[in-house]
Amino acid sequence: MGSNISGRADTRAVLDAVRRIVQTLRESSRLAEARVGLSGAQLFVLQKLREVPGASVNELAERTHTHQSSVSTVVARLVQRGLVQRSRSGVDGRIVELSLAPGGRQIVTRAPDVAQEALVRAVEALPESRRRTLASGLTALAQAIDRRERAPEMFFEERHDRRRRTRHA
Numbered sequence: 001m002g003s004n005i006s007g008r009a010d011t012r013a014v015l016d017a018v019r020r021i022v023q024t025l026r027e028s029s030r031l032a033e034a035r036v037g038l039s040g041a042q043l044f045v046l047q048k049l050r051e052v053p054g055a056s057v058n059e060l061a062e063r064t065h066t067h068q069s070s071v072s073t074v075v076a077r078l079v080q081r082g083l084v085q086r087s088r089s090g091v092d093g094r095i096v097e098l099s100l101a102p103g104g105r106q107i108v109t110r111a112p113d114v115a116q117e118a119l120v121r122a123v124e125a126l127p128e129s130r131r132r133t134l135a136s137g138l139t140a141l142a143q144a145i146d147r148r149e150r151a152p153e154m155f156f157e158e159r160h161d162r163r164r165r166t167r168h169a
Contacts, residue, residue, distance in 0.1 A: 014141075021119070028115035029156040036107045038083075041154035043107070044116045045074045046083065046100065050108045054089075054097040065120060067151035074154055083107065116155060 029040030036043065048063045049055060057075055061068040075098060078084040083104035089095035100108065123131060 024115045025119070025155045028112075031112050032114060036111045038107065038111075039157050040114050040116060041074050041157035042078055042083075043111050044114045044154070045071065045078065046104050046108050047111070047114065047117070049084065049098055049100055050105070053099050056095055056097060060098065064116070064154070066154050069151050070153050070157070074157055078104065 025040065032038050032040045032043040038046070044064060045060060048060055052059060052063065055063070057072050058068055060075065061071040064071060075084060079086060081103075083101055085099050085101045086096050087099070089097050123134070126134065
């Protein structure tokens with residue numbers, strides 16, 4: 001009986017931690033939307049692009065620790081809004097380089113910090129063994145609740161896009 005109580009406490013601790021992380025990310029995304037009209041994911045990509053002007057989509061994916069296809073979707077929305085510019089590399093014409101457009105630079109200057117950056121720093125600050133254990137445990141948990149083979153989207157980007165379409169419809 002004691003182990004069952006302990007098991008429930010562990011389950012609650014895990015769920016509470018996930019809730020806190022999701023709540024922080026959601027609040028950060030809402031703040032970004034309220035202040036600059038972008039999702040937290042879009043703002044995160046703009047901030048990373050400010051750090052590395054001329055980055056490719058693959059480089060941004062690496063810097064945001066996100067699948068390339070998810071970053072590509074966010075970048076396409078930012079290009080469409082005129083906040084990011086695409087250009088061919090002068091060194092290798094096969095490579096598309098991304099840079100902040102003037103409007104993107106203005107937004108990044110006045111934008112709030114995004115929780116994604118704090119999350120990345122916190123995960124990277126964990127000792128390697130704890131990070132590996134966390135990755136293994138969370139991967140198993142994610143697969144147990146969603147068996148579809150798909151690249152995860154950036155935090156709250158899909159929801160943000162759906163909300164925008166509904167508002168304007």
